[in-house]
Amino acid sequence: MIKVLGVLILAVIIFLLDYRTIKNSKERRDKVVYIVTFGIALVLSVLFSLDVKLPYPLDWIKEAYEPMVEPFNNLLRESKLDH
Amino acid sequence: MIEKGKISTRQFTILVFMFSLGTSVISLPSLVATFAQENAWISLTLTCLLGLLIVYLLIRVSNIDQKKNVFEIMERVFGKKIGKGITSLFLIFLMFLTAANIWQIGMFITTQIMVETPIQVFSLLFIITSLIGVKMGLEVIGRSSEVFFPYAFLSLIIMMILVSPQIDFTNIQPVLQKNVSGIFLSIFPTMATPFFELCVLLAILPYVEKSKEARKCFYIGVVFASILLIAITFMSLAVLGVEFTTRNLFPTYILGKKISIAAFLERIEILVAIAWFFTIYFKITINFYVLSLGLSHLFQLKTPKVLSTPMSFILVVLGAYLGPNVIHYVEYISYYWAPFTATFGLVLPIVILVISKMRKGNKQKTSST
Numbered sequence: 050m051i052k053v054l055g056v057l058i059l060a061v062i063i064f065l066l067d068y069r070t071i072k073n074s075k076e077r078r079d080k081v082v083y084i085v086t087f088g089i090a091l092v093l094s095v096l097f098s099l100d101v102k103l104p105y106p107l108d109w110i111k112e113a114y115e116p117m118v119e120p121f122n123n124l125l126r127e128s129k130l131d132h
Numbered sequence: 133m134i135e136k137g138k139i140s141t142r143q144f145t146i147l148v149f150m151f152s153l154g155t156s157v158i159s160l161p162s163l164v165a166t167f168a169q170e171n172a173w174i175s176l177t178l179t180c181l182l183g184l185l186i187v188y189l190l191i192r193v194s195n196i197d198q199k200k201n202v203f204e205i206m207e208r209v210f211g212k213k214i215g216k217g218i219t220s221l222f223l224i225f226l227m228f229l230t231a232a233n234i235w236q237i238g239m240f241i242t243t244q245i246m247v248e249t250p251i252q253v254f255s256l257l258f259i260i261t262s263l264i265g266v267k268m269g270l271e272v273i274g275r276s277s278e279v280f281f282p283y284a285f286l287s288l289i290i291m292m293i294l295v296s297p298q299i300d301f302t303n304i305q306p307v308l309q310k311n312v313s314g315i316f317l318s319i320f321p322t323m324a325t326p327f328f329e330l331c332v333l334l335a336i337l338p339y340v341e342k343s344k345e346a347r348k349c350f351y352i353g354v355v356f357a358s359i360l361l362i363a364i365t366f367m368s369l370a371v372l373g374v375e376f377t378t379r380n381l382f383p384t385y386i387l388g389k390k391i392s393i394a395a396f397l398e399r400i401e402i403l404v405a406i407a408w409f410f411t412i413y414f415k416i417t418i419n420f421y422v423l424s425l426g427l428s429h430l431f432q433l434k435t436p437k438v439l440s441t442p443m444s445f446i447l448v449v450l451g452a453y454l455g456p457n458v459i460h461y462v463e464y465i466s467y468y469w470a471p472f473t474a475t476f477g478l479v480l481p482i483v484i485l486v487i488s489k490m491r492k493g494n495k496q497k498t499s500s501t
Binding site: 063067076078079082083086087089090091093094097103105106107110111114115117118121122124125128129 | 320
């Protein structure tokens with residue numbers, strides 16, 4: 050619980066310090082995009098501090114490239130030092 | 133154009149040098165020696181020659197329109213909607229790249245220097261310093277790289293000079309006898325970190341002062357970094373031997389540990405490591421800057437500074453998830469990082485060039501009929 054409170058307090062401080070990057074902009078689009086991205090960052094940080102297991106993006110990339118690259122990788126593995 | 137600053141050609145050369153040397157110094161000697169063993173320096177020379185071809189390809193892409201950065205070129209060549217889709221894929225690649233770099237430097241410090249500190253401390257330190265750099269703008273990044281360049285360059289050269297009495301040439305023999313196919317096979321994973329990631333620099337090329345000289349400076353920076361990389365790999369093979377270089381994660385750091393002058397001046401490997409902090413810091417800052425630039429181009433915002441603060445925390449969390457442990461990291465950069473970078477560093481520029489030529493052909497046909 051304390052971790053989540055710590056992250057939330059940090060987020061509020063950073064938001065107050067950083068508000069002037071979009072305070073003077075005239076379009077609404079800047080503010081909306083900033084707040085949405087800030088919300089995503091906040092959710093991710095809270096989930097991370099609670100040690101929740103999120104899916105690994107690297108595994109998706111590995112699965113996506115595996116069928117193409119597997120023959121070449123087998124050749125590579127054969128040329129290692131102690132195969 | 134969103135960004136209005138300009139950097140000089142000398143600053144651009146230094147930025148290219150620091151960018152391609154950045155994480156290569158950490159990961160490359162061990163990677164090449166795993167597959168090419170004692171001929172790793174020959175393999176690395178061939179890789180660097182091929183890398184110059186990649187630089188030629190990138191300069192041809194930038195010559196499509198010399199004043200536009202890579203996101204605007206993609207929109208012009210592919211059209212608005214497909215251009216935005218490919219831009220978002222490129223930005224996802226950039227996010228992974230930046231997060232991986234932050235995690236790499238954190239892993240290096242945690243495993244070698246300050247063993248009991250958790251890795252998030254170093255990730256936060258590096259990303260907050262990069263955030264300050266991005267908020268100050270491109271000109272400040274260029275000028276500060278000029279300040280730090282002599283230290284980084286000289287400390288690497290002095291380290292190699294001081295270690296050279298311990299060279300044992302029997303460690304590199306037999307030359308080109310065993311495992312010749314390994315030399316050519318290991319070119320592909322090795323090209324990933326220094327050369328395929330150079331596509332990121334296409335976004336900064338229009339903001340350099342004199343366009344013609346900037347193209348020459350791109351080559352000069354890459355050649356400098358390649359020479360230094362080949363020299364470092366040669367040194368670590370000759371001084372430490374093949375098996376030691378293969379099994380260690382950071383052979384260049386062990387090279388630094390071997391410096392001992394007259395049995396009096398020892399343990400100065402940290403000064404070598406500080407040179408690496410600079411090069412990796414500039415690599416992280418340039419990646420982060422191009423990421424902010426791309427995001428503000430995608431959402432059509434006013435300045436590249438708007439989305440940088442939230443992105444920095446997303447990157448820290450992503451970095452912690454990219455590297456659950458070291459073994460996963462070693463396996464990944466040996467086999468799967470190269471195809472991922474190759475799609476954006478090799479395939480994407482070729483596709484852009486081919487489609488832009490086809491569009492020019494179509495325009496000439498319709499204007500002549």
